[in-house]
Amino acid sequence: MSSNDAPQMPSLPLTGCRVLECSRTVAAAYAGRLMAAMGADVVMLEPSGGSPLRHAAPLLDGTGDSALFTYLAVGKRSQVCDLDSAEGRLVLERELVHADILIDDTPLRDRARHGLDPALIGARHPGLVHVSVLPFGASGPKANWDGEEINLLHAGGEGFLLPNGLSHELFPDRPPLKIYGHFAGYQGGTMAALAALTAWWAVPVAGGQYVDVSVQDAVLSVGAFALQRLGDGSLEHRTSRRFRYGGVFEASDGYVELLTLEDRQWHGLVDLLGRPAWAEEESLSDPLERSRRGDEINGHVREWMRRHPVEEIVRRAQELGVPAAKYRTPMEVTQSEHERARGLFARSELESGGSVEVLVAPFQFRCSLLPGGGRVPALGEMDAVVLA
Numbered sequence: 001m002s003s004n005d006a007p008q009m010p011s012l013p014l015t016g017c018r019v020l021e022c023s024r025t026v027a028a029a030y031a032g033r034l035m036a037a038m039g040a041d042v043v044m045l046e047p048s049g050g051s052p053l054r055h056a057a058p059l060l061d062g063t064g065d066s067a068l069f070t071y072l073a074v075g076k077r078s079q080v081c082d083l084d085s086a087e088g089r090l091v092l093e094r095e096l097v098h099a100d101i102l103i104d105d106t107p108l109r110d111r112a113r114h115g116l117d118p119a120l121i122g123a124r125h126p127g128l129v130h131v132s133v134l135p136f137g138a139s140g141p142k143a144n145w146d147g148e149e150i151n152l153l154h155a156g157g158e159g160f161l162l163p164n165g166l167s168h169e170l171f172p173d174r175p176p177l178k179i180y181g182h183f184a185g186y187q188g189g190t191m192a193a194l195a196a197l198t199a200w201w202a203v204p205v206a207g208g209q210y211v212d213v214s215v216q217d218a219v220l221s222v223g224a225f226a227l228q229r230l231g232d233g234s235l236e237h238r239t240s241r242r243f244r245y246g247g248v249f250e251a252s253d254g255y256v257e258l259l260t261l262e263d264r265q266w267h268g269l270v271d272l273l274g275r276p277a278w279a280e281e282e283s284l285s286d287p288l289e290r291s292r293r294g295d296e297i298n299g300h301v302r303e304w305m306r307r308h309p310v311e312e313i314v315r316r317a318q319e320l321g322v323p324a325a326k327y328r329t330p331m332e333v334t335q336s337e338h339e340r341a342r343g344l345f346a347r348s349e350l351e352s353g354g355s356v357e358v359l360v361a362p363f364q365f366r367c368s369l370l371p372g373g374g375r376v377p378a379l380g381e382m383d384a385v386v387l388a
Contacts, residue, residue, distance in 0.1 A: 012039025013368055017200065019101045020045055020092075021076070022083075022116070024052055026149075026182040027215050028105035028133040029072040030189025031196065035101070036075040037361040037370055043382065044073065045081035045092065050379045063352045065376070068182075074348045074358050075374035079382040083114035096121065100203075101129045101196050108134070108144055118210045128208040129199040133192045137214030147215070152184035156219025164238045166248040176238065187222055188215030245290060245297040248327075249305040255327040256305065256313050263287065268320035272313075273304050346372025 017040040021032035029051075036042040044051065056068045079095070082088035092115050096102065106116050118130055132138045135147030153159045154176065162177040192213045199209040246258040260269050270279045278300055283289045290297060305313065310326045317324035328336070334345055334357055348358040360372030
């Protein structure tokens with residue numbers, strides 16, 4: 001099959017790039033999703049029963065479609081490729097001939113019998129970028145370990161820090177938590193996509209490469225600030241981790257997050273609060289003193305916040321250069337003026353019919369706007385074309 005058989009689309013950053021995706025996890029599927037959003041022709045090689053993500057909760061009301069799979073699969077194509085069979089491995093080999101990038105989260109123990117041994121693939125396809133996306137990477141003492149989202153979140157250190165700040169103050173008896181959804185998977189997928197593109201751009205100079213991505217490492221990179229503090233002997237913990245002052249506050253009609261790390265932001269915050277007498281104290285002009293008295297400052301800020309509505313706080317804070325944002329409902333996010341103006345959501349077709357609004361990508365390009373949209377592929381929709 002030639003890449004010329006792929007659907008025609010406007011020129012996008014990755015137009016002409018052919019990606020094969022052997023995925024069963026969110027991390028690998030998200031890497032493919034990011035590249036599909038940028039215009040790559042992404043083909044999911046699915047087992048005969050389909051990807052397990054096709055049945056992942058939550059399900060969309062009225063249709064039963066997986067909301068997670070809908071998001072991860074929009075804009076891709078599907079081909080049945082049962083790598084437990086000789087026929088499936090033949091399909092894989094035939095598709096690799098025309099591929100630029102292979103995204104693969106097959107466990108190490110299964111790769112040889114599935115025809116996915118990196119050394120053999122590299123020898124037969126010297127221009128291919130083969131990206132391995134595993135919970136703990138493909139090398140080292142944990143390479144053969146399995147890991148679900150909650151394992152990876154805590155193995156990456158983020159779970160050790162949750163809940164913290166206001167959440168811990170409101171619910172001090174809660175155990176360590178997992179962030180809702182697939183935080184670790186999306187971080188791993190982002191790292192895999194960036195690594196894949198970096199290696200692909202280097203192909204004219206270096207040839208194909210085997211890229212080893214660890215989801216645990218991706219989560220660790222998010223918490224790099226907490227790790228850096230180990231250098232001065234500080235060990236952050238969910239019971240003690242908080243901004244020096246700032247963080248999450250309850251307003252009269254919702255919640256606001258406030259961040260004040262710089263002197264100019266402190267002065268803006270004082271103006272926001274109406275220049276109260278306590279904030280004019282000379283000693284608070286010293287950032288170190290403010291840091292030491294963070295709990296005291298937050299007490300004053302909290303009392304003021306409770307008397308004002310969220311929209312008023314955020315509007316005035318942004319005018320004064322104080323980073324502040326409202327905690328919004330999902331409906332508010334999809335319908336807000338800001339997201340609409342940036343074109344962050346686009347209507348996409350479900351496999352079962354109908355349509356839903358789906359995030360195009362967590363970024364946009366100034367000169368080549370990503371149109372989004374597309375459809376969720378039916379299982380094996382490419383099979384007839386391949387046979388022909």
